[in-house]
Amino acid sequence: MDAKEQLRDAAERLALTLAQGGMQKTTARVMTALLYTEQDTMTAADLCEELSISSGAVSTAIKQLIPVGLVERVPAPGSRRDHYRFREGAWATLMSQQNTMLNVMLHAAQEGIDATGDGTPTARRLREMQDFYTFMARELPAQIESWRKQYQG
Template sequence: MAPERRYAEDAGLVLTSMGMPQAYGKLMGWLLICEPAAQSGAEITAALGLSKGSVSGGLRMLETAGLVHRVAMPGRRGTFFRMAPDALMRAAGSEKFTQFRELMDRGLDVVGGRDAPGAERLRETRDFYAFIEVELPKLIERYHRERGET
């Protein structure tokens, strides 16, 4: 198996352990390393040995999540997909943590507040996501600053 295919397979396993369907993880792994960086669904299907339906569904999900974008390829016909270099960093954006924190806030309301019996799980999870919601943007800003990008 080619090292590129092996990498995509490994990415599928790692991302499956994080709750993502294995085929989608393979797609992400492939789009992180493939050359050219923009690939058609048919090219991805051939490279990974996945079904056309798995690739189509996976690309649609990754596109909806903002991880993959459709791009034009001059001189070529069809639809091509490319992962932006910072896609995974943007995907980890604090708005997802805000949504989860808000869900925990609603849960606390349902059980009767922060100090209600049985609220410990919600409270601890809510506080963690509130912390991440505040700190993640600072980490991303620091990352860019240390790379000389700001």
């Protein structure tokens, strides 16, 4: 097996893992194709050919990956086609967006605590939930910033 086949297989394994974790399969395949490519950028046509999927499937995947900060559209002088690449710093950006989910979970825990009596099994579980998400909301931003400094330094 040559290096290109090994990269393709590794990308497909990661895409399968991401799909099992809840990401749409085609979106996961497009993301991993851009992550594992040896090219600086890929066009939608490149992705269609590489993955044997339709242009509509690529377009849908790209529309999901750009807003979360994993993929970006980049200029390609002399080309009329859009070019895409996996974003530098994408992982830290993705984790930074978890702050919204942390706040949603904190709010949900508080709503439940407000609705239940103290000393109940429900209150105990919700307090643990609240404590966990309070901890994560406090610690995660500092960890991401530490990563960014270490990685860029």
